Amino acid sequence: MTRPALDLVIAALEGIQEKSGRAPRASRTALARLQAAPEAASQREAGTSPTGRRLQPRDKADLLSAVRERVVACTKCAHLVCSRTQTVFGVGNPDADLMFIGEAPGVDEDQQGEPFVGRAGQLLTRILKAMNFGREDVYIANILKCRPDMPAGSFGNRPPTPTEMQTCRPYLLEQIEIIQPSVLVALGAVAVEGLLGTRGTMRELRGRWHTYNSIPLMITYHPAYLLRNQAPSEKRKVWEDMLQVMERLERPITERQRNYFL
Ligand code: SF4
Numbered sequence: 001m002t003r004p005a006l007d008l009v010i011a012a013l014e015g016i017q018e019k020s021g022r023a024p025r026a027s028r029t030a031l032a033r034l035q036a037a038p039e040a041a042s043q044r045e046a047g048t049s050p051t052g053r054r055l056q057p058r059d060k061a062d063l064l065s066a067v068r069e070r071v072v073a074c075t076k077c078a079h080l081v082c083s084r085t086q087t088v089f090g091v092g093n094p095d096a097d098l099m100f101i102g103e104a105p106g107v108d109e110d111q112q113g114e115p116f117v118g119r120a121g122q123l124l125t126r127i128l129k130a131m132n133f134g135r136e137d138v139y140i141a142n143i144l145k146c147r148p149d150m151p152a153g154s155f156g157n158r159p160p161t162p163t164e165m166q167t168c169r170p171y172l173l174e175q176i177e178i179i180q181p182s183v184l185v186a187l188g189a190v191a192v193e194g195l196l197g198t199r200g201t202m203r204e205l206r207g208r209w210h211t212y213n214s215i216p217l218m219i220t221y222h223p224a225y226l227l228r229n230q231a232p233s234e235k236r237k238v239w240e241d242m243l244q245v246m247e248r249l250e251r252p253i254t255e256r257q258r259n260y261f262l
Contacts, residue, residue, distance in 0.1 A: 067174050074087065074171075079149055080164070084110060084147055088109045088145055088146070090140060091139070092136060092138050096137065097249055098133065099139040099141070100138060100139070102141075103187075103222070104190075108121070116140050120223040124187075141175050146168070165190075182216070188222030206219045206237065207244075218248075223238075
């Protein structure tokens with residue numbers, strides 16, 4: 001029972017007391033259940049079981065499937081429902097320590113139903129490999145689960161609007177709550193805006209630790225930026241951010257890895 005539901009029960013009991021002039025009676029078991037209910041609800045919200053243990057990978061996979069089903073059927077943004085091929089939920093390990101957040105599906109992702117599969121996605125996969133991760137080790141999701149629509153006859157992708165991001169954001173927050181990663185990485189300023197609701201330049205934001213809901217959050221450039229700007233100095237910036245992530249996750253770092261792009 002959630003807190004609003006409990007409040008209704010309490011209000012009803014107070015009403016009975018007022019009318020009858022005596023305290024309503026309840027069994028010890030019923031009282032114990034009522035007392036335990038809000039705690040159980042907050043544990044569910046925190047992603048832990050009633051015994052306080054962390055959710056098992058199996059539980060996480062089941063919970064993510066339930067959210068995915070709601071996303072597949074989602075019609076909150078009518079204009080995107082008309083233009084999308086399919087929704088793009090997220091991919092990877094439901095029990096990942098490391099979770100990447102991008103902005104929205106592009107044309108390739110819309111076609112394939114998986115985030116980060118286009119050119120920028122292939123670059124992200126190479127960055128992961130350099131960190132000794134496979135795509136299956138981490139979790140990758142976007143703020144928006146549908147491709148932002150484009151005017152008829154035009155190509156390319158557009159960034160999601162603040163309203164679109166606000167509408168879709170709750171699904172991402174559920175994903176984060178279920179996965180409970182040790183580290184989050186936001187890719188690009190739009191992803192940061194979608195997640196934290198704050199705008200800023202990448203120069204100010206990247207390369208240092210932030211937090212989202214007590215989870216360490218690293219902000220770095222979107223791989224699409226590295227495709228546009230191939231300067232080794234920019235690649236090195238992203239790599240330095242990833243080195244910080246590896247350190248935070250206590251992953252071994254070789255001398256060769258430390259020296260990439262220097
Ligand atoms: S973008 Fe998100 S909120 Fe909007 S229709 Fe798609 S799944 Fe639903």
